[in-house]
Amino acid sequence: xxxxxxxxxxxxxxxxxxxxxxxxxxxxxxxxxxxxxxxxxxxxxxxxxxxxxxxxxxxxxxxxxxxxxxxxxxxxxxxxxxxxxxxxxxxxxxxxxxxxxxxxxxxxxxxxxxxxxxxxxxxxxxxxxxxxxxxxxxxxxxxxxxxxxxxxxxxxxxxxxxxxxxxxxxxxxxxxxxxxxxxxxxxxxxxxxxxxxxxxxxxxxxxxxxxxxxxxxxxxxxxxxxxxxxxxxxxxxxxxxxxxx
Amino acid sequence: xxxxxxxxxxxxxxxxxxxxxxxxxxxxxxxxxxxxxxxxxxxxxxxxxxxxxxxxxxxxxxxxxxxxxxxxxxxxxxxxxxxxxxxxxxxxxxxxxxxxxxxxxxxxxxxxxxxxxxxxxxxxxxxxxxxxxxxxxxxxxxxxxxxxxxxxxxxxxxxxxxxxxxxxxxxxxxxxxxxxxxxxxxxxxxxxxxxxxxxxxxxxxxxxxxxxxxxxxxxxxxxxxxxxxxxxxxxxxxxxxxxxx
Numbered sequence: 001x002x003x004x005x006x007x008x009x010x011x012x013x014x015x016x017x018x019x020x021x022x023x024x025x026x027x028x029x030x031x032x033x034x035x036x037x038x039x040x041x042x043x044x045x046x047x048x049x050x051x052x053x054x055x056x057x058x059x060x061x062x063x064x065x066x067x068x069x070x071x072x073x074x075x076x077x078x079x080x081x082x083x084x085x086x087x088x089x090x091x092x093x094x095x096x097x098x099x100x101x102x103x104x105x106x107x108x109x110x111x112x113x114x115x116x117x118x119x120x121x122x123x124x125x126x127x128x129x130x131x132x133x134x135x136x137x138x139x140x141x142x143x144x145x146x147x148x149x150x151x152x153x154x155x156x157x158x159x160x161x162x163x164x165x166x167x168x169x170x171x172x173x174x175x176x177x178x179x180x181x182x183x184x185x186x187x188x189x190x191x192x193x194x195x196x197x198x199x200x201x202x203x204x205x206x207x208x209x210x211x212x213x214x215x216x217x218x219x220x221x222x223x224x225x226x227x228x229x230x231x232x233x234x235x236x237x238x239x240x241x242x243x244x245x
Numbered sequence: 246x247x248x249x250x251x252x253x254x255x256x257x258x259x260x261x262x263x264x265x266x267x268x269x270x271x272x273x274x275x276x277x278x279x280x281x282x283x284x285x286x287x288x289x290x291x292x293x294x295x296x297x298x299x300x301x302x303x304x305x306x307x308x309x310x311x312x313x314x315x316x317x318x319x320x321x322x323x324x325x326x327x328x329x330x331x332x333x334x335x336x337x338x339x340x341x342x343x344x345x346x347x348x349x350x351x352x353x354x355x356x357x358x359x360x361x362x363x364x365x366x367x368x369x370x371x372x373x374x375x376x377x378x379x380x381x382x383x384x385x386x387x388x389x390x391x392x393x394x395x396x397x398x399x400x401x402x403x404x405x406x407x408x409x410x411x412x413x414x415x416x417x418x419x420x421x422x423x424x425x426x427x428x429x430x431x432x433x434x435x436x437x438x439x440x441x442x443x444x445x446x447x448x449x450x451x452x453x454x455x456x457x458x459x460x461x462x463x464x465x466x467x468x469x470x471x472x473x474x475x476x477x478x479x480x481x482x483x484x485x486x487x488x489x490x
Contacts, residue, residue: 001274004249004370008278008363029246031425033253035418040379044419049426086470088436089463095471103475113358118253125249134285148429173280174289180276181294184393191333218334225331226340230348
């Protein structure tokens with residue numbers, strides 16, 4: 001439809017990078033592009049921590065399910081939802097910040113996602129590739145301590161960036177009529193549509209792994225959801241001043 | 246730096262639209278571009294509800310702080326975090342879904358944000374403009390009922406789209422050194438940087454409103470945070486099966 005939409009539709013997670021470094025000017029330009037994303041009520045609640053220190057990268061890699069690209073990618077960024085600055089703004093005007101609302105946790109987290117998506121798109125527009133690292137939430141309290149995050153700041157996800165050294169296929173997405181509804185929510189026919197899609201995903205994995213992996217989307221989701229999902233998150237977030245009410 | 250980055254950096258919220266409609270083919274193309282965003286563990290937890298019914302748009306407008314563009318914009322979309330499909334996937338394989346984790350709420354919400362940001366960028370690349378509507382969370386239970394959302398589905402935000410009938414200035418963002426940190430979190434010098442930035446924001450509002458509005462960023466944030474932030478959110482979300490543990 002146009003080059004921007006083609007770029008968006010050609011996204012794949014890149015997890016293998018050449019050794020070519022990314023100029024710091026480029027990193028800063030990417031972050032500036034991130035800042036230009038919409039922000040809820042102008043709160044600008046995203047802070048990015050760029051980690052270059054090899055020892056720190058190594059420890060973060062261990063905390064993030066030993067995904068080696070956390071250690072090895074040319075650039076590694078951690079996107080933090082940050083309401084500490086807002087505490088500062090209240091202090092500057094001698095007003096008492098009312099905090100701990102779930103709504104504030106949500107808006108700050110969404111701010112980070114909009115910001116980070118701009119960073120990734122900007123990077124991809126320059127021929128870079130990357131991936132989000134949700135696994136930093138595996139041991140989130142440890143990551144928090146390593147990055148010396150104060151109260152009201154938590155690490156939402158990491159991001160690896162670099163010049164791609166792989167060319168994976170684009171992963172097929174759910175059929176449009178499963179994700180786009182008219183007027184009201186309806187799951188009518190979705191089960192059948194998902195069954196059809198399941199076979200597409202199975203074929204994708206088969207071709208990508210030479211037959212070694214061949215599970216469908218619903219199998220993959222079902223296998224994941226019989227397990228607990230980072231059950232430490234709520235108590236960690238509450239210890240940081242989030243989701244208290 | 247390049248046209249994509251220029252596009253990202255030229256974002257402003259558009260709230261006034263010409264009457265020119267958007268072809269449904271374009272809406273579908275935007276949603277397809279949204280689907281191509283990264284998704285946490287391939288969960289694809291975003292469902293978009295397109296509302297065209299005028300009576301429903303009118304009621305949603307009333308629920309969303311009477312922002313008239315919710316009623317009048319050529320296209321109005323509601324982005325829902327959706328784990329209902331995942332319940333279906335578990336049912337298809339006779340497995341018991343473990344749900345209610347805060348982590349699942351977070352990943353589904355982030356999925357929606359990455360998806361929606363792609364939709365907005367794709368729209369802007371076609372000369373459209375738009376804005377996020379967080380105000381649908383003002384009366385979220387009412388919006389939920391209007392859209393007939395089942396258990397494990399909640400409306401994250403709305404989005405208005407259309408051809409711009411206004412040309413607002415770009416809002417200045419926080420200085421780069423406030424939002425980009427090296428190795429670890431540090432707020433050193435941030436208070437001073439924010440004070441400088443405050444005057445930039447004050448000048449922006451003055452020029453935009455002919456002097457009628459002239460508050461700084463920290464004033465605006467401080468004024469907002471002395472109030473409660475949608476205190477109904479936690480109990481609403483828990484009633485839908487989110488953030489139970």
